[in-house]
Each structure stands twice: as structure tokens, then as C-alpha cells.
Amino acid sequence: MKPPPFAYHAPTDPDEAVGLLAEAGAEGKALAGGQSLIPLLNMRLAAPSVLVDLNRVAGLGGVEVDADGVRVGALVRHAQLEADTAAAEAVPLLGQGLRLVAHPVIRNRGTTVGSIVHADPAAEMPAVLALLDGAVEVRGPAGTRTVPAAEFITGPMETALATGEIATAARFPRPEPGTGTAFVEISRRHGDYALCGAAAAVTLGADGRVTRARCCLISVAPVPLVVDLTPQLAGGGAQTDEIDEAAAVAAERTDPDDDIHAGADYRRHLARVLTGRALAQASAAASASAAYTGADR
Incomplete structure (x- = not known):
């Protein structure tokens, strides 16, 4: 299959x-x-008349790790971020999520920020x-702005990006001390889109x-569903019955x-099962972190 005709631009300046x-x-x-747009074009599910290739634009690459967390430029490939040990140490959930993204060949080309903007x-x-x-981080005709994650994805395949705006980077904060994280999912085949993930x-x-x-x-x-489960687990040590309730x-x-x-x-059943697994794994990681850091926490 071939995409519909479009005008192609490859700018070097943002x-x-x-x-x-x-x-x-x-x-x-x-x-x-x-890795998302090209299949949509080939299947004629998207038909833009203008395609702006960002791959030559200066300043959109690089992974930066600092005291606040990890900043990922718009052109950073999944594989590049997955291989960054400093980023994985600062924000373990990055690696835990990236290993589940599609297949290695797709991670070699697909970008982390692009996946976020695609908003699947x-x-x-x-x-x-x-x-x-x-x-x-967003750049557009009116200048630059930063959009919190809770406000960025507005619906399936929809974001808060306005006309002419591009996402230039994503910021992933460091978890507070004593935090453990985990990411689990079920798919028909490894690398396929998840039937459910937690x-x-x-x-x-x-x-x-x-x-x-x-x-x-x-x-x-329709969007990533964040649920606060602190009331179900607060004050306890994340015991099995507490995790089941959460x-x-x-x-x-x-x-x-x-x-x-x-x-x-079935998806609702998977949500319960996978949330339990993820909470158990995250709790174990938090306990290991607490034991390692000891009084320094």
C-alpha cells in the first residue's frame, strides 16, 4: 500500500x-x-497534504539526567533511551515500560515523545x-510552554497540541525516595498492543x-487511567488483602x-489482576530500596 500524495519538508531550524x-x-x-504515522498513511487512515520531517531539526535530540529527573528530546529513539543506564537509574519506570514497547526493530526507530504525542x-x-x-515541552507560533501530563492527552489519539505546535521534549520526574515501580501487561503476542496493562x-x-x-x-x-490507591494501602505494608482491595x-x-x-x-478482569501484580512488584521494589538506603531515606 502507498500513502496519498503530500508535500514534504525537512527543516533544520525549530x-x-x-x-x-x-x-x-x-x-x-x-x-x-x-512508526505510527507511516502505517496510518499507507493504510489511508491519515491523509495530510503536508509532512514536516523533524529529523534534521537542531536541538531535539538527547537524554538529560539531573536531580529532578530525565528530559527526553523529541528525536530520542526508544532503544536509545532504553540503553541509557543513567536514565534507568534515575527513573526505573522508563526501562520497565520501554521493554514492553512493540518489537526491537520498532524501538530502534520509534521515538518516545512521538509515542506520547500519538496518544494511543x-x-x-x-x-x-x-x-x-x-x-x-511544546514549541509553537506563540512561543514555548510546558503541558502537565494530566492535561496533555485529551482523548484517543488527541492531545493538547495546537495548530503549528510541536512537542520538543518530555520530562519524567524522579520518584521520591522509598518508591518502587513496576509495569506489567497482557498481549496476544509479545510486542503487540496490550489487551490491558498496569x-x-x-x-x-x-x-x-x-x-x-x-x-x-x-x-x-480513552486516555491513560491514573488511579490513586493510597486510601486502600496507606498505613499498611501492602499486604495481599490490601492489594486485592486496591x-x-x-x-x-x-x-x-x-x-x-x-x-x-475480560479487560476489566485483566485490570484487576494486573493492578494486583504491579502493586505487589512495586511494593517489593520499594522495600528493597528502603533496605538499601536505610537511614538515608
């Missing part, structure tokens, strides 16, 4: 890229890794950003009790659809 997209309006699309309800990296309360973050206090617990579910709602609460918050891959009831 302002030039913004200008081209602003001029094209709704008919313009930005291209980074292309079944994608892992939007969930990582949402669970960590990250943010997306990321979890659990924070333990100095006394070993849970002070904060959250999960983020994919494939069961998982049930998370599953009740889902709004899955029936489709050719799975029924809504």
Missing part, C-alpha cells in the same frame, strides 16, 4: 518547522520516528508519563508503611470497550 506546520494548519503532520490508549509511554506526573508506583515511609500508591492502566479507558477499586474505575481482540468484561 522555528522553521513550527512555521511550516502553522501554515499547513490541520493539513500538516510532523514526522519523527514514523494502549501505548506504554503515555502511561509512564502520566503515572510520574511528568510534562511535555503501571504502579508505591512509596514506603521510614517505618515501612505505604505513604502513597497509584496505578495507571492502559487499554481500558486492585478491585482500580478495575471499577475502568471503562473498556468490546472489540475484536477482547471483551470489556
